[in-house]
Amino acid sequence: MKRTLLTLFPLLIMSGCDTGPDLAKICKESPNICNDFIEDTWCKTERRDKIFAKYALQQSGADKQKYNLLIAYEDYAACMEHASKIEHIKLKYKQRNRIDNFAKAKQRIEELSEETKNSEHPELLYYHWSRYLNNTALEKFLAMEGSAALETPASQFHLATYYIKRDPDKTLELLFHALELQKEGDVPNKEIFKAITTIFTDKEEYKQAYIWLKILKLHDPQDETISNDNLLQYSEGYQLDGPFLDQVAQATLEKIELGTFTAPKH
Incomplete structure (x- = not known):
């Protein structure tokens, strides 16, 4: 029964995003955080997590929050990619919006990845190795073992x-x-x-x-x-x-x- 129940676990694991005030309060105070993607009936959880992560980064600017936001963007992009494949016969604009959201999320990931490529934060070092095979990041991450x-x-x-x-x-x-x-x-x-x-x-x-x-x-x-x-x-x-x-x-x-x-x- 070897490997019949479970396969090797994936490299990527979701890290919990920091939360702040409730969603309505965030969107009222910082509408730019909530309006960067077109709202959709799909991917509500992922969109909410992205909003909380972006809000936390706006409050602190810390590398930890940048990592959390990268993960939130990835989850949102994966969900939107799936949703964009659902074809609407009558409401074709929904599919276009989802394709748009997916493309924007991928762009945000690229931008934030570029911004953080020289970070010394352990989770970002791991991120740049696991996503981009950055061996320098891996060496720095492994050097921290035991610390x-x-x-x-x-x-x-x-x-x-x-x-x-x-x-x-x-x-x-x-x-x-x-x-x-x-x-x-x-x-x-x-x-x-x-x-x-x-x-x-x-x-x-x-x-x-x-x-x-x-x-x-x-x-x-x-x-x-x-x-x-x-x-x-x-x-x-x-x-x-x-x-x-x-x-x-x-x-x-x-x-x-x-x-x-x-x-x-x-």
Whole structure:
């Protein structure tokens, strides 16, 4: 069953955008932030996240917020690209508007990427390596390993994406440390759960793989990569004690959510 449930996790993971006041207040105070794209019934969540990210950048000007805005633009562009392929027989202008929005989002990404290409911020260094294969950025990012600058869940995950094909054991350590750095109230990155499951499956440690697969299901019941039937088939196929491992998974997720998780020995 190797790699039958999950594939290797993607390089890109969404970082949570900073939020500020409510959307209506932002748009009233700074209409330019809200009106740079034509409003559409599609991609409302992505447009909202983009607005919050742009507002946060306007308030601080910090590189962290530039990274968040890049990610928000990417998510909006991906959504608009999909939406633009939906053909309207009667309302053709909608499709044109969506194509327009997609093109504008790609332009914003290019502009902000150019603006940040010399940044020393770890998340932007990772961004320019993962998107543009900038090896200088990668070298600077890897040189920060072990420093306080990378002691965040996001940066530990980014390090893990580099080591995933090079050193699975080190990757596990980084992923577990990312979860150790979670604070109470933070939303865990579910791609961490997918990655841990994949590594344990590859190592043929099926009990551990099941636990982390169950954690994923508990954390995000809507995730389409796993269902309760999959879990049942997995436990039966490897003759696992599903009910007991379910309890372990529940307890582990609670620790992660409370910010008290500690890495297990493996």
